[in-house]
Amino acid sequence: MSKATTTGLILAAGKGTRMKSDLPKCLHQVCGVPMVKLVADNMISAGVDRVIIVVGHGGEAIVEALGPSYLYAWQREQLGTGHAVQCALAELGEVEGTVVIACGDTPLISVDYFKEFLAEHNGTCTLSVAHLSDATGYGRVVVENGVATRIVEQKDASDEEKQIRYANAGMYCVDGASLREALKTLKSDNAQGEYYLTDIVSYLSESSRAVKAFISADPSILLGVNDRVQLAEANTILRRQINERHMRAGVTIVDPATTYIGPAVSIGQDSIIEPNTYLEGSTVVGAGSRIGPNCKFSDMRIGNDCYLFMSHGYEATVGNGCRIGPFANIRPKTVLEDGVRLGNFVEVNRSHLHAGVKVNHLTYIGDSEIGEETNIGAGTITCNYDGYKKSRTTIGKNVFVGSNSTLVAPVTIGDGALTAAGSVITDEIPAGGAGFGRARQVTKDGWAERRRQQHENTPE
Numbered sequence: 001m002s003k004a005t006t007t008g009l010i011l012a013a014g015k016g017t018r019m020k021s022d023l024p025k026c027l028h029q030v031c032g033v034p035m036v037k038l039v040a041d042n043m044i045s046a047g048v049d050r051v052i053i054v055v056g057h058g059g060e061a062i063v064e065a066l067g068p069s070y071l072y073a074w075q076r077e078q079l080g081t082g083h084a085v086q087c088a089l090a091e092l093g094e095v096e097g098t099v100v101i102a103c104g105d106t107p108l109i110s111v112d113y114f115k116e117f118l119a120e121h122n123g124t125c126t127l128s129v130a131h132l133s134d135a136t137g138y139g140r141v142v143v144e145n146g147v148a149t150r151i152v153e154q155k156d157a158s159d160e161e162k163q164i165r166y167a168n169a170g171m172y173c174v175d176g177a178s179l180r181e182a183l184k185t186l187k188s189d190n191a192q193g194e195y196y197l198t199d200i201v202s203y204l205s206e207s208s209r210a211v212k213a214f215i216s217a218d219p220s221i222l223l224g225v226n227d228r229v230q231l232a233e234a235n236t237i238l239r240r241q242i243n244e245r246h247m248r249a250g251v252t253i254v255d256p257a258t259t260y261i262g263p264a265v266s267i268g269q270d271s272i273i274e275p276n277t278y279l280e281g282s283t284v285v286g287a288g289s290r291i292g293p294n295c296k297f298s299d300m301r302i303g304n305d306c307y308l309f310m311s312h313g314y315e316a317t318v319g320n321g322c323r324i325g326p327f328a329n330i331r332p333k334t335v336l337e338d339g340v341r342l343g344n345f346v347e348v349n350r351s352h353l354h355a356g357v358k359v360n361h362l363t364y365i366g367d368s369e370i371g372e373e374t375n376i377g378a379g380t381i382t383c384n385y386d387g388y389k390k391s392r393t394t395i396g397k398n399v400f401v402g403s404n405s406t407l408v409a410p411v412t413i414g415d416g417a418l419t420a421a422g423s424v425i426t427d428e429i430p431a432g433g434a435g436f437g438r439a440r441q442v443t444k445d446g447w448a449e450r451r452r453q454q455h456e457n458t459p460e
């Protein structure tokens with residue numbers, strides 16, 4: 001491995017006792033993404049050659065949630081942040097070049113900050129420091145002339161040291177060989193009985209290797225999440241940053257305080273996002289679309305000039321010029337082509353609706369293919385499940401499905417055909433044909449009138 005290599009280590013093995021949670025702390029989400037994934041992705045985007053996540057407590061859950069595209073090292077027993085790095089280095093073997101260390105619970109460190117920090121590093125070790133008005137909870141950094149000489153943890157700090165406003169952000173850039181050497185000297189004779197990574201600073205400093213303090217102008221970037229109050233704080237900050245990015249790029253966000261957009265979402269120019277709207281995961285929204293109020297969409301592709309309101313959807317595709325809602329539910333593997341309309345209380349699942357299809361009221365469409373310009377009447381149900389297996393409904397173009405039709409799959413309706421309102425359709429209807437699947441009406445003259453009189457003449 002060349003000298004220029006940088007290895008990223010993200011510490012995520014701790015239990016996160018202060019979260020009071022069964023979920024490992026680093027899997028708690030900020031803007032819909034596990035904290036540790038935010039840190040890892042930003043580190044990777046900043047150009048770190050390889051990133052290793054150190055897992056331990058709840059490690060299986062972290063590996064399962066993040067998947068095989070990340071590298072992991074194990075700290076089986078959690079004896080402190082220094083011990084976590086020792087474990088990772090023991091697993092990695094020879095590490096040359098620079099090691100960048102960050103914590104999995106500092107989710108706001110941006111790609112730009114990582115880049116600046118890496119660019120700033122030129123000696124043995126650089127430490128990221130936040131200058132805070134109140135540094136309670138953080139390790140306090142003793143800084144002299146831009147050089148960090150020592151870090152003292154909150155629990156070990158004297159009253160005087162607690163006044164220090166330089167907080168350790170838990171991020172280090174350090175020469176691999178010096179790191180290895182410093183780690184060997186760690187002791188656990190402190191308030192928490194742990195091997196603190198922070199102690200490498202005094203060791204390096206005492207052995208004449210200056211630790212540069214990289215003091216942040218925007219300390220919110222370095223927020224460490226230890227409890228759920230800080231989790232909410234991190235959500236608020238990141239949400240605001242994401243919303244501002246979209247607004248600056250030409251998206252109207254009517255009420256940023258109630259608009260929840262994931263970091264990976266993209267939105268085209270002149271789209272309008274109305275209040276109480278969630279756009280999550282890999283959702284892409286085209287230009288000139290209006291979404292909300294009260295929408296929640298995850299991993300969706302939504303085209304240009306659409307209007308979606310008070311609706312929900314995930315893992316589905318919506319073409320251009322579609323009008324969805326209120327109260328539509330678009331489920332996975334659904335494709336709505338251009339100009340489709342879904343109205344109130346319409347659920348579409350694993351179905352392909354071609355251009356101009358209208359499904360305006362109270363309908364379930366599952367495992368179906370519906371041709372261009374077909375109109376699905378109010379209350380139509382595709383019966384795609386017989387209790388054992390799912391079957392398909394195929395409907396041609398320009399079909400008129402009468403209100404309250406029950407389409408029992410597998411079934412096919414040809415182009416230009418119709419079904420009579422209230423029909424139960426079990427057999428194929430050829431193109432241009434009509435399906436009547438209902439009992440013929442019996443009309444009895446005077447029947448209702450006689451019934452009413454009978455009631456009125458009967459004593460209580």
Ligand code: UD1
Nearest residue numbers: 011012013014078079080081084104138139168170196224
């Ligand atoms: C740590 C720093 C503190 C700093 C703060 C920044 C130490 C001793 N203290 O404190 O100076 O101000 O971060 O946010 O380093 N972890 C492991 N294995 C362990 C223990 C922890 O992987 O055995 C991981 C945790 O999962 C977490 C990170 O290391 O992601 C930091 O641990 P945490 O317990 O949150 O440390 P802090 O008390 O916040």
Ligand code: CA
Nearest residue numbers: 105224225226
């Ligand atoms: Ca922490």
